[in-house]
Amino acid sequence: MSIAQGTQPRHVPDRLHGRPTRILRSWELLLAGIAILIFLANTQASPYFLDPWNLSDATFNFTEKAFIAFAMALLIISGEIDLSVAGIIALASTAMGWALQFGIGTPGLIVIGLTVGLVCGAFNGVLVTRLGLPSIVVTIGTMSLFRGISYIVLGDQAFNGYPTDFAFFGRGYVFWVISFELVLFLIFAAIYAGVLHFTNFGRQIYAIGNNPTAATFSGIRVARVKMILFLLTGLMSGIAAVCLTARLGSTRPSIAFAWELEVVTMVVLGGVSILGGAGSILGVVIAALIMGLVTFGLGLLNVPGIVMSIFIGALLIGVIAIPRLIRLVRTGKAA
Amino acid sequence: MSITRRIAIATGLTAALMGSTAMAQDNVRIALVAKSLGNGFFEAAARGAEEAAEELGNTEIIYTGPTSTTAEGQIEVINSLIAQQVDAIAISANDPDAVVPALQKAMQRGITVISWDSGVAPEGREMHLAPSSDELIGQTIIKLAADNLPEGGQVAVLSATSTSTNQNTWIEEMKAVMDQYPDIELVATVYGDDLADKSYRETQGLLQSYPDLDAIIAPTSVGIVAAAQAVQDAGKVGEVNVTGLGLPSEMAGAIESGASESFAIWNPVDLGYATAMLAHNLATDQATAEPGAEIGMGRMGTATLDEDNQAAMSEPFTYDASNIEEFKSVF
Numbered sequence: 202m203s204i205a206q207g208t209q210p211r212h213v214p215d216r217l218h219g220r221p222t223r224i225l226r227s228w229e230l231l232l233a234g235i236a237i238l239i240f241l242a243n244t245q246a247s248p249y250f251l252d253p254w255n256l257s258d259a260t261f262n263f264t265e266k267a268f269i270a271f272a273m274a275l276l277i278i279s280g281e282i283d284l285s286v287a288g289i290i291a292l293a294s295t296a297m298g299w300a301l302q303f304g305i306g307t308p309g310l311i312v313i314g315l316t317v318g319l320v321c322g323a324f325n326g327v328l329v330t331r332l333g334l335p336s337i338v339v340t341i342g343t344m345s346l347f348r349g350i351s352y353i354v355l356g357d358q359a360f361n362g363y364p365t366d367f368a369f370f371g372r373g374y375v376f377w378v379i380s381f382e383l384v385l386f387l388i389f390a391a392i393y394a395g396v397l398h399f400t401n402f403g404r405q406i407y408a409i410g411n412n413p414t415a416a417t418f419s420g421i422r423v424a425r426v427k428m429i430l431f432l433l434t435g436l437m438s439g440i441a442a443v444c445l446t447a448r449l450g451s452t453r454p455s456i457a458f459a460w461e462l463e464v465v466t467m468v469v470l471g472g473v474s475i476l477g478g479a480g481s482i483l484g485v486v487i488a489a490l491i492m493g494l495v496t497f498g499l500g501l502l503n504v505p506g507i508v509m510s511i512f513i514g515a516l517l518i519g520v521i522a523i524p525r526l527i528r529l530v531r532t533g534k535a536a
Numbered sequence: 537m538s539i540t541r542r543i544a545i546a547t548g549l550t551a552a553l554m555g556s557t558a559m560a561q562d563n564v565r566i567a568l569v570a571k572s573l574g575n576g577f578f579e580a581a582a583r584g585a586e587e588a589a590e591e592l593g594n595t596e597i598i599y600t601g602p603t604s605t606t607a608e609g610q611i612e613v614i615n616s617l618i619a620q621q622v623d624a625i626a627i628s629a630n631d632p633d634a635v636v637p638a639l640q641k642a643m644q645r646g647i648t649v650i651s652w653d654s655g656v657a658p659e660g661r662e663m664h665l666a667p668s669s670d671e672l673i674g675q676t677i678i679k680l681a682a683d684n685l686p687e688g689g690q691v692a693v694l695s696a697t698s699t700s701t702n703q704n705t706w707i708e709e710m711k712a713v714m715d716q717y718p719d720i721e722l723v724a725t726v727y728g729d730d731l732a733d734k735s736y737r738e739t740q741g742l743l744q745s746y747p748d749l750d751a752i753i754a755p756t757s758v759g760i761v762a763a764a765q766a767v768q769d770a771g772k773v774g775e776v777n778v779t780g781l782g783l784p785s786e787m788a789g790a791i792e793s794g795a796s797e798s799f800a801i802w803n804p805v806d807l808g809y810a811t812a813m814l815a816h817n818l819a820t821d822q823a824t825a826e827p828g829a830e831i832g833m834g835r836m837g838t839a840t841l842d843e844d845n846q847a848a849m850s851e852p853f854t855y856d857a858s859n860i861e862e863f864k865s866v867f
Binding site: 247249250252255258259261262359361368372445448449450451453455456457458459496497500501503505506507510 | 573574598600601602603604605606607608609611612613615616618619620621630631633634636637
């Protein structure tokens with residue numbers, strides 16, 4: 202490099218690639234491609250797939266789980282996790298069913314469902330942020346604790362007889378085939394994308410996930426942000442509990458069994474790093490659509506549920522491992 | 537990674553889905569929905585349904601169900617069956633109420649819906665097939681004891697709790713037909729509370745109090761196993777016959793040791809067979825589900841619907857040394 206050149210203004214890039222390259226290389230585009238291919242495969246595989254009502258029914262396979270996945274995405278980006286979400290659903294639903302015995306109406310039931318969600322979230326949050334316990338251990342414990350209370354209250358019994366106007370939250374349609382739950386899904390997607398990608402709070406979540414110590418020294422109140430995220434996850438589980446209970450019209454302690462794994466799968470498939478610090482809401486939205494399309498598509502072919510789980514598991518490992526494998530092969534060649 | 541390579545990966549992942557194509561529509565398609573897959577009882581029922589399909593011809597059985605016994609899992613399954621426009625759905629429900637809206641939607645779209653084994657609330661199905669009825673169970677448990685006592689003798693009942701509705705009803709039904717067996721004397725009814733250890737002690741008590749006891753009837757799957765064990769431990773095999781309602785997997789040892797000559801419970805193969813037959817008859821409009829209707833179940837005879845459109849298939853099936861090997865691995 203000559204001295205003459207040094208006098209010219211230098212261009213120092215602030216990122217390695219321009220916007221178009223980044224979009225082309227993004228995880229979201231890969232996921233969107235997979236979603237489109239699964240959609241096309243489904244239209245080929247079953248003549249019943251392309252029916253507005255059938256597709257509308259299929260959205261119920263993922264909407265409630267996606268509500269929780271949005272909050273879970275934020276929590277995982279911040280470096281924590283909540284495995285008790287399905288337990289919160291069971292407990293919130295049981296509380297609503299119990300309140301029903303005292304003649305409480307729809308608004309009261311919703312308040313109770315959301316409050317139980319918040320209280321459970323607060324319980325997890327306090328144990329993690331105040332006592333400094335690892336969230337995976339805390340929430341494995343509360344997962345059994347919350348559902349255990351439901352089992353003690355209900356045993357092999359069920360609460361039912363929910364009011365008819367309550368059913369709207371799980372079975373209602375806003376317009377033609379657009380269900381209330383689908384509208385709620387879109388609204389939450391927009392809100393969470395806005396919060397994560399366009400607010401200071403969102404930037405703080407990424408900062409904490411990347412390096413909590415550096416975040417603390419940058420003046421971010423780490424414990425407070427994490428507490429808010431646990432509360433949000435609890436609240437979203439409460440909302441999912443309201444919708445699922447309204448859809449089923451009954452509460453059993455086995456309600457939403459093993460959903461925590463599907464929610465975490467949705468988040469990780471959506472490109473959120475399980476180690477924290479990276480991910481987007483758009484990815485989670487597309488991952489939710491993929492999981493809904495796969496379960497519905499394979500359901501139409503009467504593929505047993507366990508094979509669906511295998512497919513989702515393979516998809517998860519595949520999309521995460523393949524890019525890394527390719528990178529390994531490339532660096533291997535370069536060396 | 538290049539775009540083409542990304543697409544290549546994605547294509548590979550979805551290739552599995554591309555394989556199959558739409559199938560023919562001529563068959564009567566009956567979906568048999570289990571509480572969950574991987575349960576021997578339901579696998580056996582599916583075998584029975586396949587047997588019915590073979591007998592009927594032009595019938596396809598879709599055996600399906602969720603991976604865990606949840607209502608929401610069954611609703612996903614029902615929705616995909618509605619989307620496929622199957623001709624009939626026969627379901628053993630995880631929750632009698634939660635599946636009702638989904639099943640009502642199925643009925644609105646012209647799908648025949650029946651429940652079997654574990655019923656659905658009446659507004660969510662056309663009919664329900666119970667494996668048996670209280671009356672038939674009561675008659676069966678005393679017959680099991682009497683068949684091995686041609687000379688007559690003393691029998692005692694080991695029940696669950698004194699407040700168990702099912703057991704109390706069956707014992708009442710049994711007493712109602714006792715006059716058909718004049719040589720058989722019911723000497724006592726004791727309660728083991730469906731606990732293995734209490735049932736065992738109560739049986740020991742019976743053996744001491746009634747040294748001439750010939751048979752113990754335990755209409756509970758916990759009690760019958762404990763009673764057989766107590767008889768065996770007391771060295772009274774061959775003197776006291778333990779019978780009642782039990783599960784083949786748990787009773788195989790008692791049959792082998794001779795502590796129990798025979799016992800009864802519903803046969804899942806027959807239940808699946810009868811369910812498929814009923815679903816076929818209703819789906820092809822050869823029968824209508826209404827109170828009092830008599831609907832054919834092939835080799836299982838006919839089902840007569842009561843005022844709630846419920847029917848009982850048959851008396852419980854008897855298991856003894858001749859068939860225990862076959863069923864002990866089933867359920």
